[in-house]
Amino acid sequence: MVHRPLRLRLSATALADNWRYLARTGGVETGAAIKADGYGLGAREVMDVLAKAGARDFFVSTWDEAAALGELPEGVRLAVLHGLGPDDGQAANPSPARPVLCSMAQVRRWRAAFGERPCDVMVDTGMHRLGVGAEDLGELDGLAIDTLHSHLACADEPDHPLNAAQLERFRAAKERVAAQRYSLANSAGILLGPDFAFDLTRPGIALYGGAPAPGSDALFAPVVSMEAQVVQRRILPAGEAIGYGATFSAERDLPVAILNAGYADGYPRNMSGAGHAKWAGTLLPLVGRVSMDLVAVDISRAGDVREGDWLGLDFDINAVARQCGIISYEVLTGLNGRFERVWSA
Numbered sequence: 001m002v003h004r005p006l007r008l009r010l011s012a013t014a015l016a017d018n019w020r021y022l023a024r025t026g027g028v029e030t031g032a033a034i035k036a037d038g039y040g041l042g043a044r045e046v047m048d049v050l051a052k053a054g055a056r057d058f059f060v061s062t063w064d065e066a067a068a069l070g071e072l073p074e075g076v077r078l079a080v081l082h083g084l085g086p087d088d089g090q091a092a093n094p095s096p097a098r099p100v101l102c103s104m105a106q107v108r109r110w111r112a113a114f115g116e117r118p119c120d121v122m123v124d125t126g127m128h129r130l131g132v133g134a135e136d137l138g139e140l141d142g143l144a145i146d147t148l149h150s151h152l153a154c155a156d157e158p159d160h161p162l163n164a165a166q167l168e169r170f171r172a173a174k175e176r177v178a179a180q181r182y183s184l185a186n187s188a189g190i191l192l193g194p195d196f197a198f199d200l201t202r203p204g205i206a207l208y209g210g211a212p213a214p215g216s217d218a219l220f221a222p223v224v225s226m227e228a229q230v231v232q233r234r235i236l237p238a239g240e241a242i243g244y245g246a247t248f249s250a251e252r253d254l255p256v257a258i259l260n261a262g263y264a265d266g267y268p269r270n271m272s273g274a275g276h277a278k279w280a281g282t283l284l285p286l287v288g289r290v291s292m293d294l295v296a297v298d299i300s301r302a303g304d305v306r307e308g309d310w311l312g313l314d315f316d317i318n319a320v321a322r323q324c325g326i327i328s329y330e331v332l333t334g335l336n337g338r339f340e341r342v343w344s345a
């Protein structure tokens with residue numbers, strides 16, 4: 001493989017520890033949402049780590065994502081959250097995955113094409129995004145439902161009245177629809193308490209170190225760290241400015257390192273003037289604007305950093321999200337294909 005000057009270091013231990021924490025807290029079977037290529041970390045690697053930790057149920061969005069996983073580890077089950085669309089029959093036919101049927105049109109399509117092959121169903125309890133409505137729950141006969149799901153709209157706001165309303169409606173759906181298992185909670189839903197756990201939970205973001213609700217940062221270990229290689233070391237002369245917009249000027253001659261990372265890689269431009277690199281435990285401020293593929297770092301406290309050296313980039317996904325006015329999900333899924341992803345125990 002051609003050398004890549006940009007790396008994500010991914011901790012299998014942290015990922016597995018986060019899953020175990022969620023499994024203990026939920027107290028029921030605990031799956032993992034690995035859609036969007038495992039929230040940007042690499043779906044196959046995430047599945048392998050979590051299957052080893054004990055996870056049996058995995059969730060992707062599309063049949064394309066299901067196929068990309070390749071052969072599933074022994075005992076692992078996979079479900080496709082967007083269900084069976086009009087063009088999905090060919091992909092679904094040989095796949096071991098179950099669809100999560102999320103409309104009556106999908107229910108009819110599945111029944112016609114695949115009869116009583118096991119499937120999941122999503123019921124809408126108030127999010128009004130995907131899901132079969134309560135009025136249609138009597139129309140599900142003939143399906144072999146493995147898991148009946150619903151999804152919470154406001155689980156990251158524990159006091160929001162919709163949480164209790166959705167719980168109530170899901171309990172009513174459970175009375176009406178026979179299934180092997182019932183599942184309501186994502187990461188934030190697990191933190192709402194045991195009433196929300198039912199038989200199976202579907203955490204995503206918290207596995208990867210994202211805080212699912214305000215104040216929950218410390219519950220989950222960081223999984224991702226970032227390193228970039230120095231493209232060039234130079235002196236920014238006193239009085240001269242660096243980068244687009246000339247937003248930062250040196251007061252005295254300043255040694256700077258130009259790193260191979262930028263907003264095209266998912267290092268957000270709003271980290272300009274706020275982010276830090278790291279060298280042997282010392283935080284080094286970024287100077288000037290984050291470019292598409294480059295950032296500049298003040299290395300006056302870093303000794304003799306040179307071309308080709310690797311520097312860490314401070315990348316607490318929850319802090320980055322707050323700094324940039326986005327959510328940790330966007331931070332992770334913005335990490336692009338230019339990173340070499342290096343897993344360690």
Ligand SMILES: *Cc1c(COP(=O)(O)O)cnc(C)c1O
Pocket residue numbers: 033035081151185186187188202203204205206212
């Ligand atoms: C993505 C997703 C999840 C995981 O949600 P997190 O907030 O990342 O824990 C669970 N259930 C469904 C239906 C999803 O689409």
